[in-house]
Amino acid sequence: MKAVSIAGKGKVQIEEIPRPEVPPKTLLLKVIYCSLCGSDIERVYGPHWDTNSPLLANLKGSILGHEWTGRVEEIGEGVEGWSVGDRIVDGRIYCGRCWYCVRGMTYLCMGGRVRGYHYDFSQPETTPPRWGALTEYVLRTAANCLKVPKHVSDEEAAMSEPLATGVTSVLNAEVRLAESAVVIGCGHIGLSVLAAAKAAGAAPLIAIDKIDARLEVARQMGANITLNANKVDVIEEVVNVTAAGPDVIFLATSSQAPGIVEQAFEMVRYHGRIMIVGQAAPATLQPGRWLTKEVRIEGTVHVGEAMIPSMKLIENRRVNLKPMVTEIIPLVEAQRAFDSMHKGTNIAVVLKP
Ligand SMILES: [Zn+2]
Numbered sequence: 001m002k003a004v005s006i007a008g009k010g011k012v013q014i015e016e017i018p019r020p021e022v023p024p025k026t027l028l029l030k031v032i033y034c035s036l037c038g039s040d041i042e043r044v045y046g047p048h049w050d051t052n053s054p055l056l057a058n059l060k061g062s063i064l065g066h067e068w069t070g071r072v073e074e075i076g077e078g079v080e081g082w083s084v085g086d087r088i089v090d091g092r093i094y095c096g097r098c099w100y101c102v103r104g105m106t107y108l109c110m111g112g113r114v115r116g117y118h119y120d121f122s123q124p125e126t127t128p129p130r131w132g133a134l135t136e137y138v139l140r141t142a143a144n145c146l147k148v149p150k151h152v153s154d155e156e157a158a159m160s161e162p163l164a165t166g167v168t169s170v171l172n173a174e175v176r177l178a179e180s181a182v183v184i185g186c187g188h189i190g191l192s193v194l195a196a197a198k199a200a201g202a203a204p205l206i207a208i209d210k211i212d213a214r215l216e217v218a219r220q221m222g223a224n225i226t227l228n229a230n231k232v233d234v235i236e237e238v239v240n241v242t243a244a245g246p247d248v249i250f251l252a253t254s255s256q257a258p259g260i261v262e263q264a265f266e267m268v269r270y271h272g273r274i275m276i277v278g279q280a281a282p283a284t285l286q287p288g289r290w291l292t293k294e295v296r297i298e299g300t301v302h303v304g305e306a307m308i309p310s311m312k313l314i315e316n317r318r319v320n321l322k323p324m325v326t327e328i329i330p331l332v333e334a335q336r337a338f339d340s341m342h343k344g345t346n347i348a349v350v351l352k353p
């Protein structure tokens with residue numbers, strides 16, 4: 001079967017690898033779709049390639065892909081509750097015993113990992129890790145799989161993982177009906193946040209980016225106002241619309257966009273909230289100003305359990321993720337898919353084995 005692995009900086013390769021045998025308690029899944037995450041792009045093109053980072057040893061040859069959906073092809077011994085043909089999405093692996101797990105925060109598990117995402121772990125995974133879904137078939141522990149409901153399409157199911165990030169950030173921000181919200185950065189994580197904030201009743205919902213095509217998609221997904229940061233003074237515009245500044249700002253930019261945290265800090269209203277959802281660039285804030293402005297700044301990662309409300313929102317048509325998938329590309333053309341995400345010509349690319 002074919003698989004896509006990292007070959008070097010900015011390069012992926014198509015490999016021929018054996019289709020896995022199915023151990024007990026495990027499902028063999030045929031990958032239907034796998035979408036590319038910003039973190040995948042960061043790994044392939046990131047600045048770590050220019051240093052002698054020890055992580056490179058694990059990165060070269062690894063198989064990425066954690067935003068995906070698959071269909072049960074074969075069922076291992078001792079697995080109950082699954083049938084051949086069931087559609088699944090992948091859950092996070094956690095230990096169940098550490099400080100966080102015993103307190104129910106399994107998403108912060110000290111040994112936790114996401115297959116196809118984490119690449120700095122050792123056994124029982126292989127080194128480099130080759131568990132990602134940019135391939136034709138993968139093995140998953142049955143207990144970690146979640147069933148895809150009937151009325152959720154294959155494409156939407158593949159986007160439920162990024163949507164879970166949006167759902168978690170909106171829940172953590174405690175967005176209330178008719179609160180103003182700004183999303184800075186309209187890649188697929190920003191747009192997932194936007195969709196979740198729309199479903200939560202944020203109004204007005206303002207999207208900011210530097211690429212007009214992304215802002216057009218943001219409009220299709222429910223943004224009331226879109227602002228191109230290359231063309232207007234976004235702080236002035238947002239403060240004009242919201243009178244005092246927005247209640248909540250979500251930062252979904254990459255690490256290549258300097259000054260974003262400072263900009264959000266200036267823009268947000270007193271006692272407002274800033275949620276960091278992407279790899280924002282390093283920032284400098286004045287503690288005295290922070291104190292007087294009473295701003296709450298919070299990092300937020302996706303909680304595994306948020307896959308369930310994400311599926312519910314898709315199934316009950318409270319979010320429309322379709323505009324976000326700008327191209328479906330055959331797996332064997334993975335290089336083109338990675339390049340288009342890197343250049344920003346595509347928002348979410350879905351690869352089809
Ligand atoms: Zn991701």
Ligand SMILES: [Zn+2]
Binds near residue numbers: 108109
């Ligand atoms: Zn744990």
